[in-house]
Amino acid sequence: MKHYIKFEMKNTFGYSIGMIVGGLLPLFLAIGGYHASQDIEQNKILAQTIFSMCLPMIPLGLVMLPFTIAFAKDIEGGISTRFALFGYTKLKQMFAKFISILFLVSGICVIYFLVLKIVLPLPSPSMEALVLIVCGILFLTISFYFLAFTIAWFFKGFNAVQGIAMIAYFGIAIITGTIGGFEFTGVMKKVSNAIPFNSFRTELANKWTTAGFDMSDVLIRLAIFMAATILLFVITNILSIKTNGSL
Template sequence: MIHYIKFELKNTMGYSIAMIVGGLLPLVLAIGGYHSTHSDAVNHSLAITLFSTLLPMIPLGLVILPFTIAFGRDTESGVTTRLSLFGYTIIKQLIAKFVSVVILVIAVTLVYLIVLLNVLPLPKISTLTIVNIFVGVLLLTVALYLIAFTIAQIFKGFSMIQGVAMVVYFGIAILTGSIGGFQLTGGIENVADFIPFKVFRENLANHWASLSFSQGNEFTQLLIFLIFTIVLFVIANYFRIRSKR
């Protein structure tokens, strides 16, 4: 399985948009969006807000776009099927791709944390907040991975999969306030609140230096969102298996 994971890691990293959208873009937006003032308190607040706001863009950018599009490309070209004939089954591919995505997301998150702690005037961060950062990012990665795999299973054709992946990426980014400052109302606002980016960001900002594990309903919403994506994944695979019979 290790050589499969290495193969998938190289395959994902070979997709340049992954490093740009999921790795470089959050850093550039965080650093470029900061403007120093004469107040240390304001500077600290702005730095924490920028850090928290752009952090979920890492799993979103590294999972939805590169994985979905790369998997769609491999499926369309017959690579996935040929690998299955040589013992690299869909389940093994699913596991290897997931592990490679997790490694990539955790590595980029670590770089993001280290760079911004040294570039932005962030106050001292507590150990529990660091734990919360990586646990939250990991749960988002799992949920987004299931969405990505569902897209790749439901839609046919590389162009269709790529188009849907783009719509999902920008849709989530806009709904969660990661890109732009759109005023949302009604049902759209409820959909935006269901995606746990907001509660994750707010909890990080409010408990940056906290020594107590006060997570409120953050993990509840993360787990509800994860369960929702699991249901989508199961339904997609049911219809995929049924269509082959």
């Protein structure tokens, strides 16, 4: 399995579009969105708010676009199937790809934190805030990972998957207020609340330096979203097994 993980890491780190939308874009938006004032404390609050606002864009950008499109290309080209014939089954591929994408997301998040800590007046987070960051990024990465697999396996044809992946990325970014700043009501508001970006951002920004705060509510929201994406993945695979006879 070790050589599979190394192979997937080489592929994963070659996703140039991922580095742009999941790495550079959050940094540019965070740095460009910060405007210092004469109030030192207010500047710190703004820095931690901007950090929290752009942080979920990292797993969203690194997983939803490059990973979905690259995996769909492998499926259409028969690469994934040929690997399975030589013992590198789809389950093994899933595990190796997840480890590689988790390394990538974790690395970019560390760089994001270090750069903003230097550039912005970002206070040192409490231990609880660090735990929330790690748990939030992990839950979101897993959620988008299963959603990406579902899109790549359910929709046929590379062009179709590429289009759906783009719609999913920008749709989630717009609905969650990451880009555009739109105000939604009704069904769209419920959809926005179901994707726990806002609850994660708000909790992190408001409790950045607070020790011993209760993060159970936001963790439950993140876990529910993750469970929903896994359920969608399972349902898709059940349909795939019934249709094709194998995973």
